[in-house]
Amino acid sequence: MYNVMIVDDEPAIREGLTTIMDWDALGFRVADTAGSGREALAKLEQAQPDLIIMDIRLPGMNGLDVIRKIQEEAAGTPHHFLILSGYADFEYARQAISIGADGYLLKPVDEDEMAEELQRIYRMLESRKAADGGHRASGDRRYSDYLEALLLKDYKDGEAVPESVPAELQWPVYQVIMLEIHFADADRMGKMAEAKEQLTTLCHERGYGFVFAAGGHTCILLRQSLKSMDQASRLLQEIRGTLSSCAAAVYAAAGWEAASLGQLKASCDAASRLLERRFLFRGDRVLLHSDWLALGQEELESSGSSFHESEYRILSRGFADRLYYALEVANKETVAQILQDMEKACLSHGSSELSVKEGFARILTLALNKFTAEREGSSSSFETADLIAEIYGQCSLPELTERVRLRLEQLIISLSAGSKETVMKQIVDFIDAHYGENLKLELLAETFNYNSSYLGKLFRNYTGEPFNLYLDKVRIGNAKRLLAEGRKVQWVAKHVGYANADYFHAKFKKYVGCPPSAYRSSNREKEGME
Structure with missing residues (x-):
């Protein structure tokens, strides 16, 4: 799938071109749009377009200037251009072809004509890929082998790699992206090889870096570290899109940014530990160092809590x-x-x-x-x-x-459904049902989503009594019933919510006028007389 950027100062044309074409069927996807030449240049690095479809007349900077600027600033990255022009701009279109544009289309754009042009450019892109493939594959395998061998070394933190580093791997910074790839069918080895090949092609086309294996995971060594959540999200979306034909699910975590290849193992280890915790976060982007900080710990142990x-x-x-x-x-x-x-x-x-x-x-x-x-x-x-x-x-x-x-x-x-009970009625019913538990006003406030002081006032207005007094009366009323049934005093105290029997004794005597044992005895005598 090749990336396309659509550049036109008319929003209706940008939207129309984005929607009318079956881009997937043609082997393309619209990576971004721009309303001017300067906006297109600003978005170039992020969108990484293989093909730029551009109006020849743009505000501030015409299409010819944009093509020249891109060719100057991204000389090592081949781009294809398809020019949109009116009849009056034919000379501009001819000049655009002379400096490297692949073709032009007259406005209003005919859908069939555009499809033919896109198919032609797609064949050009595929031909270039095939020509590059053999040379690239042998080179990429050599760099992958080098990186995997490097992981077996034990370099101290910050120590320079003593071996001669290939020129293609001499970068200012390095960052490991470790992938967790799930496959739907049983042929895991075959699918893993396919995934690695597809990732290698992606990295080559986008200039990301190289693919290698580490600890049972497939990794990408980036030549530029991820700096933002947006970059982390775009990278994972691109990886998932690349592997959509062979992988059921893909998750990713970034290691520390490294200044030398001597820190490759440390970056891999950090990515591995973070990937172990990927369940704690939404899997919509590559996990970053900031996610470590979100866990509230400077370091994570390699194994999880039991x-x-x-x-x-x-x-x-x-x-x-x-x-x-x-x-x-x-x-x-x-x-x-x-x-x-x-x-x-x-x-x-x-x-x-x-x-x-x-x-x-x-x-x-x-x-x-x-x-x-x-x-x-x-x-x-x-x-x-x-x-x-x-x-x-x-x-x-x-x-x-x-x-x-x-x-x-x-x-x-x-x-x-259909319940019309007031909150205060619910609270009173709740107390009547749970008086034997460790009820507190704060617990009820949290349960019913109220401020505890405010709930206390509402409760007093509704019942005419403070919460603690009402709770005591409910508990003592139930205690009288249980004692009248002949239950033992200590059992009754615990059953109605008083863990301390002496405290229950004092409360009972305060409200009833006699000790609970005396109340129990008097009721048993009444039963005997009857």
Whole structure:
């Protein structure tokens, strides 16, 4: 697939040419457009066009000047030009051909005529590629062998490479791009060889550098390091497009920028460690040094946290309980916030893919099992096992988090459809159902997405009592019922939410007027008299 840049000062023509032609079928893709000659020159390095389709009359700098400027500044990179002109500009078009343009088309452009011109230029490009192929292949293999042999050496940080470096590898900077390539069929070795050949062709045509193997991965040694997220995104898109015929998925990570080939192994190692954590990020670009910093660590260990360590860290934050409470009150915003907090926890620990998936699966299983068990089949349409299976099928942590959020949101909608209960009514019902747990106003505020002070005021206005007083009365009321049934005092204290039996004794006496043991005895005597 060859890149095309369309240059015309009329937006309608740029848009029309971009859309009317079946570029893929002709072997091209529109890499970029420009509205002037100066804009075209500014975009040249980024777009890397093999063919420039350009109006001869452009504001500020005509097409002839643009061709000459490109030939001066990019003399080592062959470009093809197709000129667009009106009848009055025929002399300009003739001059353009004399200085290197491949042809011209009269406006308005006829679709069939343009297709013929594109096919002709495509054959020229393919012919040049075939002529270069034999010489290039032997040279590229030699450089790949050199780089792979270099990885076996043990150079100290910053040490110059003592061997004679080929002139083609003497660059100001180097950067390794390590690829993780997934293949759909069983012929992995054959597909890997095909992928390496396609990448070699891409690097040769774009002047990127050379392809080599390192630690079971295919790598590209760039002659210019990636400086921005946009560059990282464009490079991965180009690599994926190049490998689309043989690879099912491609991920990539960049190593450190190196000043000499003596640092090649260090750059490879950095790329490998970052690639191990690629699950933590969206796979839409090459991962960069800034992504290391996003993990909150200066260095990453080569092996990920174990499942047990990661799971313990996440569960110790109470995510399962928080998620259960948010589902219980059908609060989609709180569910989304909890999932974001889980994602941040995984990022802060640099967790491995397996650790993240097992941790998420454990948390969701605990929360959903408790949630569905209390509904006696009302949520039978929601299968926890299906969600867990989806978790293990996600390609990145952001995608995993978003998928879980959508599924839980669907669950909430399906259970709360038609409900018109007020938030305060929900809170009171929640207390009545969970009085035996460690309830705090702060927990309810987080669960219902309120400021705790503001919620306290709303609660008092609604119930006529402060939160703690209302909770105590609910607990003592249930304690009286259980004691009247003959339950033991210590068991009742724990069941209604008082971990300390002495504290329960004091609270009970305050509200009822007698100790819990006396209340239990008096009720048993009444039963005996009856």
